[in-house]
Amino acid sequence: MTTATSITAHYEQFLDLLVRDARDAQDARDPARALAGADGRSGARARYGERAHPSGGTQPVVLTREEWIRNQIDLTLALGRQLTEDDVVVSAVPYELSFIGAEVDRVIEMVGASVISVGTSGTICPMPRLLGLIEQYEVTALVCSPGFAAELAGLAVSLGKPPQDTTVRTIVCVGEACSTERLERIGATWAARTCALYGTPSAPTVAVACEHGALHLCDHRLRAEVRGGRRGELLLDGVPTGEAAELRPADHRCDCGSASRVLVPLGSMSCAVRGPDGLVTALDVERVVFGHRRLAPHFACVLHDGTFHVTCAVSDPRAPDADAMRRAVRGGIGEALGVEAEVAVVGVQDWSTATS
Secondary structure, X not given: XXXXXXXXXXXXXXXHHHHHOOOOHHHHXXXXXXXXXOOOOHHHEEEEEEEEOOOOOEEEEEEEHHHHHHHHHHHHHHHOOOOOOXXXXXXXXXXXXXXXXXXXXXXXXHOOOEEEEOOOOOOOOOHHHHHHHHHHOOOOEEEEOHHHHHHHHHHHHHOOOOHHHOOOOEEEEOOOOOOHHHHHHHHHHHOOEEEEOEEEOOEEEEEEEOOOOOEEEOOOOOOEEEEOOOEEEEEEOOEEEEEEEEEOOOOOOOXXXXXXXXXXXXXXXXXXXXXXXXXXXXXXXXXXXXXXXXEEEEXXXXXXXXXXXXXXXXXXXXXXXXXXXXXXXXXXXXXXXXXXXXXXXXEHHHHHHHHO
């Protein structure tokens, strides 16, 4: 098992690095200034990446050495509650112009587990090969997006290898917002415990899960607020993120006892509309969809002209008529959220074609 001593030792190593190379983190929040080397010390900048800009195109993102290390500290302490040195972990997290892949791999090593890093491009390690690696190396944990976990499970079923029969017992979902309802469906499909982590392109670790599954804001280093009240666009240190979130009041304590505020990610602001009772996001739609028990953990949702276009899947070929399911899901979304939705229901075997 990973011991508190080993985690503490790594924590002290991190802090030693910070003391020896302390830098002002302000440049990371001003990419243009950081790229220009405003402080005259190139050592302050540890990581470069990109994020999508709301108006289209991309925008540079820079993390200073201090921010990079502090993000890793929080993630190490969080995953130290989920993984042990006995775990063999597949890290299927994007690396290209992103911070989260490198961070996850380093942190898995820090907690003492073994890591198999496969990325998400699928060129060198497509999903069928990954399923073989899971069996060959008796993989016990998977770190990936909710969509990846769902598709991998669907492929396993189609190949006659039920995911619940694998050695995977822990799934950590990163990279996209995910409702607790969908997390539970993913966990049931794999017969595994699940948890989520939350970050943005410029802050890879924003909120981490407690033992009750709630996401707690890393508020010892991040100042978070929501534009427009309790639900709206998430601002980190006053900078808009383009992400929708709900920030629970400070007096709304989690059962775990932590004083850190609970943050509920709601997905991108680009996939949100105003409903009768306020902001409605793709994650709200997702919660309604997974109130239907016969659906597989697959989910896709895009917003066109104020209407949510939802694709979901049935895994059981003996399930009721797909058109009846489609009407039920669509009606449920309208009744619960008061928004328009178009729904497509496909079989798991047709998922890749339907969402490509």
